[in-house]
Amino acid sequence: MREILIVGGGYAGFYTAWGLEKELRRGEARVTVVDPRPYMTYQPFLPEVVAGSVEARHAAVSLRRHLHRTRLIAGAVTEIRNAAHTVTIRPQSGPEFDLHYDTLVVTAGAVTRSFPIPGLREQAYGLKHVEEAVAIRDRLLTSFDRAATLPDGPERCRLLTVTVVGGGFSGVEGFGELLGLASALLKHYPEIKADELAFHLVEARGRILPEVTDRPGEWVVRSLEKRGARVHLNTQLLSAENGRVVLSDGTEYDSGLLVWTAGNASNPIVHNHTDLPVDEHGLLKVRADLRVGTETEVVPDVWAAGDDASVPDLAVGRPDARTVPNAQHAVRQGKRLAKNILASLRGRPTKNYEHHSLGVVATLGLGRGIFQYRRLVIKGFPAWLMHRGYHVLAVPSWERKARVFAVWATAALFGRDIVSLASVQHPRDAFVSSGEPRRQESR
Missing domain, CATH: 3.50.50.60 (FAD/NAD(P)-binding domain)
Structure with a gap:
């Protein structure tokens, strides 16, 4: 065979x-x-x-x-x-x-492309696998829990600062969703104010989302900035040692979460x-x-x-x-x-691969998105609906489509789940720290 x-x-x-x-x-x-x-x-x-x-x-x-x-x-x-x-x-x-x-x-x-930047491998998360996405979410949720108990100061500021490096689709979509999650968390954390959040998107080129044309890309930047984010264009990450982010535009700050999406290799x-x-x-x-x-x-x-x-x-x-x-x-x-x-x-002739683009669509957070097909550009809620509709149809198997749609429907009724399971990365800690179980006395 x-x-x-x-x-x-x-x-x-x-x-x-x-x-x-x-x-x-x-x-x-x-x-x-x-x-x-x-x-x-x-x-x-x-x-x-x-x-x-x-x-x-x-x-x-x-x-x-x-x-x-x-x-x-x-x-x-x-x-x-x-x-x-x-x-x-x-x-x-x-x-x-x-x-x-x-x-x-x-x-x-x-694979995720990286560079020999001091502190990058020790501090950053990628966004290419499910495990990384879960870890990023848990890191942000845990940071909110910790910041809520701290007084104003450098450590509280660090925990509420997020940096995403890379302005392609993965970076912009991940950044927009993180920003949306953080904004939604504020109603559950009255101890934290909106102006305490610091979100930085860093891109080495002069624009983000190279798959779309200039004007839609500029609209995305304006949209993110209106939501309180800061977009650093023509800027590179120089160092991330000990969580201290140093950018080529002179900006320097401590970041509690660093996500690297600057291209593939x-x-x-x-x-x-x-x-x-x-x-x-x-x-x-x-x-x-x-x-x-x-x-x-x-x-x-x-x-x-x-x-x-x-x-x-x-x-x-x-x-x-x-x-x-x-x-x-x-x-x-x-x-x-x-x-x-x-x-x-079977001895038959093969056919060439040819596919005309269906356009590009990106989510920028819950209820926000952008779609472009040639000169047609759709922004905001309609584009977000198009993003969800396309991908629920594109994910393989009806079983997965049904599961994803069910989660979306549940979230629409009850909101997103905000439980952090960061401890799942160290599942034996609770057992080990509890000490040896007591022996039952013989009767």
Whole structure:
């Protein structure tokens, strides 16, 4: 039986495996997915997980629940040796081992790009995984609890200061949702005043949200500033040692919460540990039909999609155009990958990937959003409704759609849950601190 190996269970990998399962004939091929996590993260919901508008588990789609005929390996691929049709896998338990394949699909996904900034790794949270979104939410809620018991002073000010670095979609949406959550918390914390909150959005370029045009981007900045935030454009983070934020525009302050969303980098397995062809950015060279290779030379039986693939964007019409790394492309590339792999197995011609953008939509907090499709721009509550409507339809499986919609309906009636579960990160502390249980006296 032919072995189809998919490296990565994110958007592109999940939809490729899902599509293959539906169409493969019995005995035609076996599909294997290797990923350290047992679920696909629906990343557009992470900002709402931060704000408590979506339950954390509802933003994660279980691979085992939906991929019934796929072999799943919980581990990380550490090396790809396509010359030998072999990968090395480091499982979560046990020694590394090699796995042979006949067809390889690389959808490993990007990693958060960071720089050697003093204190960044010690202080900052990313916003790429469910665990990070939950930790950010709990950190803010815990900071409110602590600040409410403190007198005015540096420590209270630090706890109520939030910094988000990165003005792309993840950063702006996460920032807007955090700001909305903090504003909503004020009615439950009469000890804290609105003017005590300090929210800083830091972007190295001269504008935020590069996917939208200039005027909508400027409107988003004005909207955030009207809500009390401060947006630092053309500004870089210089240091975050001990929580002390130093910016290149001369601003310096203590921040109780630092979130880093300043772009993605190619996965190290693709950039450093493969004999497959990569471009100057460390991305796999991919043809329009999602085969790895160039127009003149193809790598047989190797395919790629998603954030680690440099896929030609045929919809733009320029020979140098490449698809942007977002969920809209990754989902559709995964579906096209499944169809093209099946066509290749059965000796039929493949089709090129081409997708015309449906527009871009972002949430800026509860009841606030922005949508743009070409020259059409929609702002405020209607755009927020469009954001929710699109993503509840886009999240895989009716089971997840129903769960997310139920949480939204409950929140509309009773408001968001504001319980912090930060202690879940150290679940044994209460047991250990309680001491040994007393022995029952024998009768």
